[in-house]
Amino acid sequence: MILIAVIFQVEPSMAQDAHAEKDSAQQHVGQNMPGMTGMSHQDMSGHKMTMESHSLIELLQHHVTAGTDAEPNSTPAPMLMTMKGKWTLMFHGEAFLNDIQQSRPRGADKFxxxxxxxxxxQRQLGKGTLTLRAMLSFEPGTVSKRRYPELFQQGETAFGRVVVDGQHPHDFFMELAALYDHKLSENTLLSFYAAPMGDPAMGPLAYPHRPSASEDPIAPLGHHLQDSTHIADDVITVGLTYRDVRLEASGFHGREPDEFRWNLDSGKIDSWSSRLTVNPGQSWSFQYSLAQLHSPEALAPGTDLRRMTASLMYNRRLQNGNWASMLLWGRNRSLVDG
Structure with missing residues (x-):
């Protein structure tokens, strides 16, 4: 197999702001963004933001990943940022150009x-912080024939058949979500998440956002066992965080997105998940989650699944870079077959 990939990332760029604009930006950031202590003047005034948290609560309030997922506190999150009145506006993204060549008969070639x-x-609202967030992908247009080749990968459907030795594209709407965080005390955070398309409290940080997979242009082979629930319909999540420990519960529609990727799917809340997250220090993040999915596969409508995952993430800042690793386990058990 040959895979050639070119990566494009949204990188923060420095602007030539005057000293007065610098002071104004610092003031706005301090008012509107929770947990921004430790940011340099240069970062804030130039609309360059590389967030790094000092606690689990601070990390969660930044909301730089999909859903309500957590990662090690020390993980950097570069993005573009600007201020509009009381709102802090942020943007980041990633794109790959891929040319994959796999030997036949099971493989295929594709650009x-x-x-x-x-x-x-994000802005302050009442005694808490409101965050509005979207995650969009143009893969329905940049991945033709509803799949790209990937040997040994399988999951979901294309043209009414199970995708085998291939991976489906993401939906255009990967996430449309509103989040609200309210600090009950200095060490306690109550969080709410609602999304017509979003990421329930299930599994680790999904692979598009994982630092250890950030330069991987295609889905890992364990994706459908470990973090495939990162795009789900009609998600509601409640989370409670105390110091370095977080408990969450979600309700959502269990059917995976259909193969028509440009639209928004919907359905009744018929599935649930729960997750325990522990961040012991700056460099580590552990999660264990359990979920029951009602009829997730379109071609097996009578089969419910119980999904379990456990993961341990490690992140360490280096002088000229960043080291990120993850150990991840996932299991699906059919509630029909046992």
């Missing part, structure tokens, strides 16, 4: 792009 962008707006 395609995998990509996503994430715009976000």
């Amino acid at each position: 395609f792009s995998t990509n996503w962008i994430m715009p976000m707006a």
Whole structure:
């Protein structure tokens, strides 16, 4: 197999702001963005933001990943940022140009792009913080014939048949979500998440956002066992965080998105998940999650699944870079077959 990929990332760029604009930007950031202590003047005034948190609560309030997922506190999150009145506006994304060549008969050749962008707006509302966030992908147009080749990968459908030795594109709407965080005390955070398309409290940070997979242009082979629930319909999540420990519960529609990727799917809340997250220090993040999915596969409508995952993430800042690793386990069990 030969895979050639060219990566494009949204990188923060420095603007030539005057000293007065610098002071104004610092003031706005301090008012509108929770947990922004430790940011340099240069970062804030130039609309360059590389967020790094000092606690789990601070990390969660940044909301730079999809859903309500967590990662090690020390993980950097570069993005573009600007201020509009009381709103903090942020943007980041990633795109790959891929040329994959796999030997036949099971393999195939294809030129395609995998990509996503994430715009976000955040402001203080009442005694808490409101975050509005979208995650969009143009893969329905940049991956032709509803799939790209990937030996040994399988999951979901294309043209009414199970995708085998291939991966489906992401939906155009990967996430449309509103989040609200309210600090009950200095060490306690109550969080709410609602999304017609979003990421329930299930599994680790999904692979498009994982630092350890950030330069991987295609889905990992374990994706459908480990983090495939990162795009689900009609998601509601409640989370409670105390110091370095977080408990969450979600309700959502269990059927995976259909193969018509440009539209928004919907359905009644018929599935649930729960997740325990622990961040012991700056460099580590552990999660265990359990979910029951009602009829997730379109071609097996009578089969419910119980999904379990456990993961341990490690991140360490280096002098000229960043080291990120993850150990991840996932299991699906059919509730029909046992």
